[in-house]
Structure formats: structure tokens, C-alpha cells
Amino acid sequence: MSLKDQITEDMKNAMRAKDSERLGTIRLLLAAAKQKEVDERVVLDDAAVIGIVDKLIKQRKDSVAAYTLANRMDLADKESAEILVLQAYLPQRLSAEEVSTAVQAIVANLGAKGPGDMGKVMAAVKAQLAGKADMAMVSQAVKTALAG
Numbered sequence: 001m002s003l004k005d006q007i008t009e010d011m012k013n014a015m016r017a018k019d020s021e022r023l024g025t026i027r028l029l030l031a032a033a034k035q036k037e038v039d040e041r042v043v044l045d046d047a048a049v050i051g052i053v054d055k056l057i058k059q060r061k062d063s064v065a066a067y068t069l070a071n072r073m074d075l076a077d078k079e080s081a082e083i084l085v086l087q088a089y090l091p092q093r094l095s096a097e098e099v100s101t102a103v104q105a106i107v108a109n110l111g112a113k114g115p116g117d118m119g120k121v122m123a124a125v126k127a128q129l130a131g132k133a134d135m136a137m138v139s140q141a142v143k144t145a146l147a148g
Contacts, residue, residue, distance in 0.1 A: 003046040003089060004033060021078075025085040032056060050131035053089045060086070094133040096141075102129060103141040115146050 001009075007029060014023040032052050033044055044052075060083045067076035094102070103125060112121050121142050129138055 003049045004044060007033075007049070007089060021081055022085050025082045028082075029053065029056060029086065029089070047131055050090060053086050054131070054135070057083055057086050057090075091131060094129070096137060099129070099133045099137055100141045100145075102133075103138065103145050107142075107145045112146060115143070118142060118146060121146065 007026060011023065011026040011030065014026055029052065032055075033049055036042075036048070036052060037044055042048075060079045063079045064076045064083070067073070067079065103121075106124050106128065107121055110117070110121060110124060122139065125138055125142060126135070
């Protein structure tokens, strides 16, 4: 079963259970996926759906930070709950050590020497680690690898 089919099934289950918070979050995810399909005229595979989930989680984390600064804990809690629902659709993430090891191997394979090669290394790393690791952590690992 594809990830998109699993999300659709989870939406049906949330409807049956009358779980409105979960249902709303799943509908947002399906709407974002459908929008991408319509805009690009493609059928999304699991990797593309994972990319959408990552994007939505990042948006929610930014919102939580903004709401916390504005002392709106009710809205921050709602966004945090949505993050938990969305994280269920992500594959197991790599640890910091695994990301660092993978980045070191890619840097060695490409023969990258310094910060000027960051774009080339990030393109290769994104292709290999997309959906498997937090890209902010990956970017930091690339910077560290190219600095020293």
C-alpha cells in the first residue's frame, strides 16, 4: 500500500472515530498532496509525499515558535498536536551520527574541498537522504564536513 493510500485510509478511520483534530490534519496533508499533483500534473510517489509531510512539519514548527513568542499557548499546542499526527507518516529518521557518516562519504566521493563546494555536496546529499533525515541537520553536517 502506498503512503498516499495509507493516509486516505487513516482519514476514513478518523472520520469513523469522529476524531476531528486528526481528521483536520490529515485533510490538510491530502489537500497539499492533491495541490502538488494538480500543479505539476504528476502522480506523487512516496518520496514526494514524504517531502510534503516534511514541509508541513517545518511550517508547523515555525508557527509554534511564533505562537510561543506571542504567548499564545493555545495555538502553539494545536500546532504541536498537528506535528505529532504528521510525524506518523515519516519513515524512521537517521541519527546525527548516521547523517554525519553519510555526509563524510559523499564529500569523499565528490572530492569536495571547502565551503565553495557546498551546493554540489547538498545536491548529492538531498538525493541520497531525502525523507530519511532532517535537512537542517544534514546542512549543518555538510558545513562541518567542508569546514574541517
